[in-house]
Amino acid sequence: MGISRRKFIQASAAGTVAASTGFSPLTFASSHDTVKIGMNIPMTGDYAPWGLPGLYGCQIVADNLNASGGVEIGGKKHKIEIVSYDHGYDIEKAVQGYKKMVSQDEADMVMMLGGATVGAVMPWGERKNVFTTTLLCSDITPDTEHLVATCESHPLYVVTGVEWLAKNHPDAKTAVIVTNNDVEYGLQAAATFQAAFEVAGIEVVDMNLHGFDVTDFAPIVSSVLAKNPDIFCMATSFYTTPLMEQLYHQGYKGKVISTTLDYHEEVIAKTSQEFVDGTIHQFPAFDDPKLTEDGINFPDPGGFDAEFRKRHPNDWSAVSWEYPAIMLNWLEGAKAAGSTDSDKVLKALQSNPNPEFVFGGGKWWGKELWGRDNVVIGRWPVVVIEGGKTRIKEFASVSDWLDKHSDVLIKYMKSHGLRTVS
Amino acid sequence: MELFLQSIANGLVQGGFFALFAVGLVLIFGVMGVVNFAHGELVMVGAFTIWLLHAQYGLGYIPAIAVAIVLVTVIGLVMERLLFRPTRADPLAGLICSIGILFILQVIAALIGGDGPSKQVPPPYQGTLVMFESLRIPYQRVFSLAISVAALVSLWFFLTRTRYGWALRAVALDREAAELQGINTNRISMVAIGVGTALAGLAGGLIAPLTNINPHMGHNVIVTAFIVTIVGGVGSLSGAVLAAILYAVFHTLITVYFGATIATISGLVLMVVVLIVKPTGLMGVRVSE
Numbered sequence: 001m002g003i004s005r006r007k008f009i010q011a012s013a014a015g016t017v018a019a020s021t022g023f024s025p026l027t028f029a030s031s032h033d034t035v036k037i038g039m040n041i042p043m044t045g046d047y048a049p050w051g052l053p054g055l056y057g058c059q060i061v062a063d064n065l066n067a068s069g070g071v072e073i074g075g076k077k078h079k080i081e082i083v084s085y086d087h088g089y090d091i092e093k094a095v096q097g098y099k100k101m102v103s104q105d106e107a108d109m110v111m112m113l114g115g116a117t118v119g120a121v122m123p124w125g126e127r128k129n130v131f132t133t134t135l136l137c138s139d140i141t142p143d144t145e146h147l148v149a150t151c152e153s154h155p156l157y158v159v160t161g162v163e164w165l166a167k168n169h170p171d172a173k174t175a176v177i178v179t180n181n182d183v184e185y186g187l188q189a190a191a192t193f194q195a196a197f198e199v200a201g202i203e204v205v206d207m208n209l210h211g212f213d214v215t216d217f218a219p220i221v222s223s224v225l226a227k228n229p230d231i232f233c234m235a236t237s238f239y240t241t242p243l244m245e246q247l248y249h250q251g252y253k254g255k256v257i258s259t260t261l262d263y264h265e266e267v268i269a270k271t272s273q274e275f276v277d278g279t280i281h282q283f284p285a286f287d288d289p290k291l292t293e294d295g296i297n298f299p300d301p302g303g304f305d306a307e308f309r310k311r312h313p314n315d316w317s318a319v320s321w322e323y324p325a326i327m328l329n330w331l332e333g334a335k336a337a338g339s340t341d342s343d344k345v346l347k348a349l350q351s352n353p354n355p356e357f358v359f360g361g362g363k364w365w366g367k368e369l370w371g372r373d374n375v376v377i378g379r380w381p382v383v384v385i386e387g388g389k390t391r392i393k394e395f396a397s398v399s400d401w402l403d404k405h406s407d408v409l410i411k412y413m414k415s416h417g418l419r420t421v422s
Numbered sequence: 423m424e425l426f427l428q429s430i431a432n433g434l435v436q437g438g439f440f441a442l443f444a445v446g447l448v449l450i451f452g453v454m455g456v457v458n459f460a461h462g463e464l465v466m467v468g469a470f471t472i473w474l475l476h477a478q479y480g481l482g483y484i485p486a487i488a489v490a491i492v493l494v495t496v497i498g499l500v501m502e503r504l505l506f507r508p509t510r511a512d513p514l515a516g517l518i519c520s521i522g523i524l525f526i527l528q529v530i531a532a533l534i535g536g537d538g539p540s541k542q543v544p545p546p547y548q549g550t551l552v553m554f555e556s557l558r559i560p561y562q563r564v565f566s567l568a569i570s571v572a573a574l575v576s577l578w579f580f581l582t583r584t585r586y587g588w589a590l591r592a593v594a595l596d597r598e599a600a601e602l603q604g605i606n607t608n609r610i611s612m613v614a615i616g617v618g619t620a621l622a623g624l625a626g627g628l629i630a631p632l633t634n635i636n637p638h639m640g641h642n643v644i645v646t647a648f649i650v651t652i653v654g655g656v657g658s659l660s661g662a663v664l665a666a667i668l669y670a671v672f673h674t675l676i677t678v679y680f681g682a683t684i685a686t687i688s689g690l691v692l693m694v695v696v697l698i699v700k701p702t703g704l705m706g707v708r709v710s711e
Contacts (some may be wrong), residue, residue: 043538218435219675
């Protein structure tokens with residue numbers, strides 16, 4: 001056809017540059033005389049499932065606290081206001097949102113998902129003494145005094161799932177790992193699963209690291225299933241639904257273990273309940289009866305679950321309760337300190353050697369791997385999908401495993417070139 | 423051997439998708455001289471339509487595909503009439519307009535469906551064709567491949583056996599000469615973008631039950647379409663089809679035997695090698711400036 005190839009390529013290149021520059025910040029206005037909780041999280045894009053549902057959850061908890069008169073800090077009642085910013089997991093936007101939250105919105109603390117966005121904001125955050133939280137404990141460095149991971153210690157807790165699997169399915173002896181190839185989520189999880197499998201006596205016979213541009217998971221699943229694994233492990237994948245769909249269609253009969261299985265109802269709709277039943281992961285539904293037992297530090301989990309599903313019927317994800325748990329933890333610190341000052345809250349929280357942890361059994365940890373005891377680890381649930389519902393099978397101690405086997409974890413972290421001070 | 427055959431089967435299904443949207447891109451570029459950067463978003467609109475009408479409102483899958491094709495075609499026709507035709511003299515203006523449309527369609531999709539978690543469409547055709555234990559193809563993929571082949575064969579008939587098809591090829595070869603022969607090039611441009619965008623809508627409809635649907639899914643589509651177009655030979659429809667199949671099988675085999683990351687890199691390297699070694703692509707022809 002009569003248009004030159006050169007013009008086509010020139011135009012394509014120009015378009016690529018132009019198409020990569022869009023952004024869409026989303027902010028909510030704040031008011032004064034309140035405790036301001038900042039959420040600098042992804043609410044759009046690939047990472048949105050690990051941001052937006054957390055904002056919904058925090059709003060529910062804030063509404064409940066405000067309806068009961070607010071939170072007493074320093075002898076005075078404070079209302080809670082959520083200040084949010086959508087950075088879409090874009091580093092520049094994350095920095096912009098973080099500075100806006102602290103400088104203009106006067107947020108008292110800032111919650112973030114973790115990874116590169118946290119790494120980008122912390123140098124400024126440390127200069128300003130901003131109490132900042134992450135879900136990725138690997139974000140902690142010797143220099144991040146004000147960065148804490150007080151709820152999810154991704155991906156350390158996966159060791160409990162592997163331990164449970166080995167105990168309850170001793171015939172499963174080989175595993176394959178499929179995960180995203182990013183350093184922050186995928187490789188950290190791959191290393192932790194490898195360590196957990198080694199400790200459990202399970203051989204990893206193949207590992208497939210993939211990027212974020214995969215649109216067809218059939219070849220990836222075909223490739224690893226050719227190794228006839230007893231266990232298919234999705235370490236940290238944004239693509240659990242298409243992976244599960246391919247496992248189903250390619251006739252996989254073994255066990256499946258995953259860090260999480262958000263939106264498992266969609267997986268069932270694409271496969272079958274029988275196929276999905278038995279899948280092991282680590283993030284409970286909050287209507288689980290086991291969350292009413294002693295030792296759980298989350299107010300009325302069942303009521304929270306019901307309200308969340310009423311307000312946002314299809315949006316529950318792993319982070320729905322995590323950001324609220326972090327917010328509640330910070331509020332406890334502020335109450336203990338009698339102040340919202342970052343250093344005072346941090347000191348109040350860290351002065352407790354057995355801090356309140358959402359599932360109980362918390363302790364400060366992290367120096368061995370990242371140079372600071374700014375991570376709270378404790379009991380973590382192992383959940384299995386049964387009858388189409390996520391149900392907790394047991395709570396197991398992450399810290400017990402780490403006390404015995406952290407050297408194995410460090411070995412695999414180093415094999416992937418992951419940062420550790422050890 | 424079974425893994426190899428499974429990979430070939432997977433690659434052929436992917437090749438069908440790639441061919442549908444790459445051929446549409448080539449058709450629009452060939453006739454109108456516009457690099458339609460919004461082509462990936464048109465596929466997204468097709469997929470989103472299936473999610474909305476079929477998965478959310480229960481409309482049958484086939485009627486939903488029909489609506490997707492009509493909707494995307496109408497968008498294409500509006501783009502041609504309001505944007506591409508007035509800017510025809512300046513190819514860069516058309517490109518910029520298409521980028522604007524790209525963002526507009528993303529925002530509209532986000533407003534309708536949200537820009538949070540990806541959408542899923544349960545496959546209307548459940549079950550798996552088991553040829554032998556390790557060679558399995560889900561019926562949904564078999565259906566998609568069959569429809570893709572049927573659409574491409576229909577396009578071939580249209581281009582080679584109908585007056586509009588001949589006129590379209592004539593305009594693509596030489597617009598001025600076609601006008602001198604009395605061909606209404608404005609009408610042919612409408613036909614070209616209508617057919618090209620209809621194929622994009624169909625591709626979106628077929629891919630919807632097989633992938634994560636989100637407002638940004640068009641990015642991967644357009645990158646693949648450019649690789650296929652360049653490897654096949656810019657402006658060559660048959661080259662685009664051949665390249666789509668070869669590239670899909672190549673990409674699938676590399677993914678299986680060397681990993682997904684290597685496959686992505688290999689695809690881009692392949693494109694660069696073609697540009698260096700055979701700049702006209704597999705079936706393109708050299709055109710003087």
